[in-house]
Amino acid sequence: xxxxxxxxxxxxxxxxxxxxxxxxxxxxxxxxxxxxxxxxxxxxxxxxxxxxxxxxxxxxxxxxxxxxxxxxxxxxxxxxxxxxxxxxxxxxxxxxxxxxxxxxxxxxxxxxxxxxxxxxxxxxxxxxxxxxxxxxxxxxxxxxxxxxxxxxxxxxxxxxxxxxxxxxxxxxxxxxxxxxxxxxxxxxxxxxxxxxxxxxxxxxxxxxxxxxxxxxxxxxxxxxxxxxxxxxxxxxxxxxxxxxxxxxxxxxxxxxxxxxxxxxxxxxxxxxxxxxxxxxxxxxxxxxxxxxxxxxxxxxxxxxxxxxxxxxxxxxx
Amino acid sequence: xxxxxxxxxxxxxxxxxxxxxxxxxxxxxxxxxxxxxxxxxxxxxxxxxxxxxxxxxxxxxxxxxxxxxxxxxxxxxxxxxxxxxxxxxxxxxxxxxxxxxxxxxxxxxxxxxxxxxxxxxxxxxxxxxxxxxxxxxxxxxxxxxxxxxxxxxxxxxxxxxxxxxxxxxxxxxxxxxxxxxxxxxxxxxxxxxxxxxxxxxxxxxxxxxxxxxxxxxxxxxxxxxxxxxxxxxxxxxxxxxxxxxxxxxxxxxxxxxxxxxxxxxxxxxxxxxxxxxxxxxxxxxxxxxxxxxxxxxxxxxxxxxxxxxxxxxxxxxxxxxxxxxxxxxxxxxxxxxxxxxxxx
Ligand SMILES: Nc1ncnc2c1ncn2[C@@H]1O[C@H](COP(=O)(O)OP(=O)(O)O)[C@@H](O)[C@H]1O
Ligand SMILES: Nc1ncnc2c1ncn2[C@@H]1O[C@H](COP(=O)(O)OP(=O)(O)O)[C@@H](O)[C@H]1O
Ligand SMILES: [Mg+2]
Ligand SMILES: [Mg+2]
Numbered sequence: 075x076x077x078x079x080x081x082x083x084x085x086x087x088x089x090x091x092x093x094x095x096x097x098x099x100x101x102x103x104x105x106x107x108x109x110x111x112x113x114x115x116x117x118x119x120x121x122x123x124x125x126x127x128x129x130x131x132x133x134x135x136x137x138x139x140x141x142x143x144x145x146x147x148x149x150x151x152x153x154x155x156x157x158x159x160x161x162x163x164x165x166x167x168x169x170x171x172x173x174x175x176x177x178x179x180x181x182x183x184x185x186x187x188x189x190x191x192x193x194x195x196x197x198x199x200x201x202x203x204x205x206x207x208x209x210x211x212x213x214x215x216x217x218x219x220x221x222x223x224x225x226x227x228x229x230x231x232x233x234x235x236x237x238x239x240x241x242x243x244x245x246x247x248x249x250x251x252x253x254x255x256x257x258x259x260x261x262x263x264x265x266x267x268x269x270x271x272x273x274x275x276x277x278x279x280x281x282x283x284x285x286x287x288x289x290x291x292x293x294x295x296x297x298x299x300x301x302x303x304x305x306x307x308x309x310x311x312x313x314x315x316x317x318x319x320x321x322x323x324x325x326x327x328x329x330x331x332x333x334x335x336x337x338x339x340x341x342x343x344x345x346x347x348x349x350x351x352x353x354x355x356x357x358x359x360x361x362x363x364x365x366x367x368x369x370x371x372x373x374x375x376x377x378x379x380x381x382x383x384x385x386x387x388x389x390x391x
Numbered sequence: 392x393x394x395x396x397x398x399x400x401x402x403x404x405x406x407x408x409x410x411x412x413x414x415x416x417x418x419x420x421x422x423x424x425x426x427x428x429x430x431x432x433x434x435x436x437x438x439x440x441x442x443x444x445x446x447x448x449x450x451x452x453x454x455x456x457x458x459x460x461x462x463x464x465x466x467x468x469x470x471x472x473x474x475x476x477x478x479x480x481x482x483x484x485x486x487x488x489x490x491x492x493x494x495x496x497x498x499x500x501x502x503x504x505x506x507x508x509x510x511x512x513x514x515x516x517x518x519x520x521x522x523x524x525x526x527x528x529x530x531x532x533x534x535x536x537x538x539x540x541x542x543x544x545x546x547x548x549x550x551x552x553x554x555x556x557x558x559x560x561x562x563x564x565x566x567x568x569x570x571x572x573x574x575x576x577x578x579x580x581x582x583x584x585x586x587x588x589x590x591x592x593x594x595x596x597x598x599x600x601x602x603x604x605x606x607x608x609x610x611x612x613x614x615x616x617x618x619x620x621x622x623x624x625x626x627x628x629x630x631x632x633x634x635x636x637x638x639x640x641x642x643x644x645x646x647x648x649x650x651x652x653x654x655x656x657x658x659x660x661x662x663x664x665x666x667x668x669x670x671x672x673x674x675x676x677x678x679x680x681x682x683x684x685x686x687x688x689x690x691x692x693x694x695x696x697x698x699x700x701x702x703x704x705x706x707x708x709x710x711x712x713x714x715x716x717x718x719x720x721x722x723x724x725x726x727x728x729x730x731x732x733x734x735x
């Protein structure tokens with residue numbers, strides 16, 4: 075049984091201009107201990123999916139269709155009370171370090187013990203403290219910094235603390251939303267490598283959200299490419315990266331420079347993504363697509379099977 | 392150097408210090424050395440990359456070059472003219488020739504101003520042309536900056552534009568006076584990859600068509616390789632390696648340059664890029680003030696020498712130079728044997 079199944083998920087935000095369809099008909103599936111990278115440019119709906127998996131959509135956002143099933147439990151049907159039991163203990167989220175996921179006026183040790191205490195009334199204070207120290211060792215934070223305030227940490231240390239918090243209750247699924255975007259290259263590289271080791275060691279499922287396909291390709295087993303609220307290509311990382319089918323995926327792969335090989339011209343993607351308020355009849359990418367045909371504008375594209383595990387949402391691939 | 396007379400911009404021994412107030416965690420306050428004894432020369436029409444991690448002093452260097460700030464030590468010259476301490480009218484004239492594009496396109500544009508007004512502002516401040524001329528120039532640079540048809544953009548406000556579009560407006564504004572030197576401070580770090588490829592193209596266009604010299608500030612070795620003719624690597628305010636982009640990236644000499652290359656995502660696209668492993672995962676205790684700036688992180692450091700003595704610039708190959716005691720022609724010579732390293 076898959077650890078996570080997202081079936082035909084649609085999410086809307088009520089806005090002054092009307093309903094904004096942030097996520098539209100997304101299907102995902104994740105086995106225990108596997109990692110799935112969600113990539114796409116900002117505004118394509120990645121964080122919205124992550125928040126829905128945590129049951130943390132903002133008040134103006136709601137699931138308008140489909141369902142989320144985590145380890146056999148339909149979490150999209152749970153009420154807030156039931157969600158609180160699942161959140162952090164079954165599914166945890168790592169936010170961008172820059173997003174101040176840590177409370178600046180509470181010592182890191184207190185924030186971590188508190189998180190464990192709320193969910194584990196069975197554990198005594200000594201056991202909780204031992205757990206926190208274990209987590210510090212796990213993510214490579216020095217124990218003597220345990221009682222610091224978050225602002226005394228560097229960006230990389232903050233991110234390690236956030237990872238430790240996510241691991242605190244042994245969740246089966248971790249959603250990492252741009253976990254290293256605000257970090258320097260060397261620290262980013264260290265944290266990505268360590269996260270990968272932890273994931274394998276504890277058999278955690280990871281959804282890794284990033285706008286950078288080169289990072290996702292390096293850390294994830296599978297990749298899902300999103301565009302304007304839809305999944306447009308999905309498959310094993312190798313396949314999606316080296317045998318990209320969707321014109322958007324190809325453009326993404328071709329849009330960042332590399333360290334070696336010929337300095338081939340990058341492929342900028344002209345134009346801007348569509349407005350997500352209101353109906354979009356045809357393919358969402360057609361305005362920016364080199365393959366754009368008359369039918370693309372009118373008919374929504376259908377999923378094509380490239381092979382058993384590699385799929386693309388395009389009628390002309 | 393034989394080419395020095397052709398250099399457009401020269402930094403000689405430039406340092407910048409910031410005084411900080413002390414707090415509970417940083418004893419007594421003190422001085423941050425943002426930039427230390429930096430020497431740089433730019434050739435006309437080149438794209439010069441300044442590569443380093445955050446806090447290494449890149450923005451400080453940019454702000455000194457456009458003279459938003461004054462250096463505390465050293466000298467800056469443009470076309471042979473000393474501009475280190477320019478003031479008043481002289482500084483205004485200088486700023487016409489030297490412009491900067493900032494990292495954050497969400498903060499660099501005035502939200503109350505239309506795109507046309509924002510781009511025309513430098514023309515008005517400098518009393519260039521009449522309204523009709525100005526509009527024509529504004530449309531021209533918007534087009535150069537990839538915002539076309541330009542007529543569609545001029546009456547919009549920044550909040551109606553995407554981050555990528557805002558950054559292109561910022562570039563248009565910076566090039567409207569046809570500067571001879573443009574400092575682009577991590578212009579793509581806050582943008583999606585699809586936009587950054589466009590920004591790279593526009594910067595290449597600014598160089599190729601307007602003949603501007605560009606300082607491209609970045610934390611990405613791959614971006615520097617793509618865009619730059621020459622690069623300098625900066626660590627904690629100190630330049631540590633300099634040379635043709637291709638040489639520095641293909642055969643890096645400084646251990647820090649190697650660490651940056653190790654940390655760059657390579658997924659499948661970079662066969663043959665070796666791994667160097669020169670970066671200590673946990674810093675060793677600091678050396679003396681006068682020692683090598685990379686001592687704490689350097690796996691190759693020799694304790695007695697590197698902790699106490701500032702390295703000299705050494706030539707590695709051609710124009711590639713490196714600030715390391717162990718740099719040698721043709722690459723990095725092996726560090727001394729382990730037993731020598733433990734002395735002291
Ligand atoms: N609270 C909200 N109210 C209204 N619209 C929102 C809200 N949060 C996100 N959106 C919109 O939903 C879309 C998807 O956003 P998001 O999930 O944050 O994308 P990503 O994480 O891929 O950048 C965007 O168009 C964004 O503007
Ligand atoms: N106005 C300032 N006051 C105090 N310290 C500063 C100021 N500006 C920069 N610094 C410090 O100078 C160093 C270099 O900063 P900066 O030039 O912004 O680096 P970069 O652009 O490479 O990230 C950092 O340690 C930074 O904290
Ligand atoms: Mg997001
Ligand atoms: Mg900076």
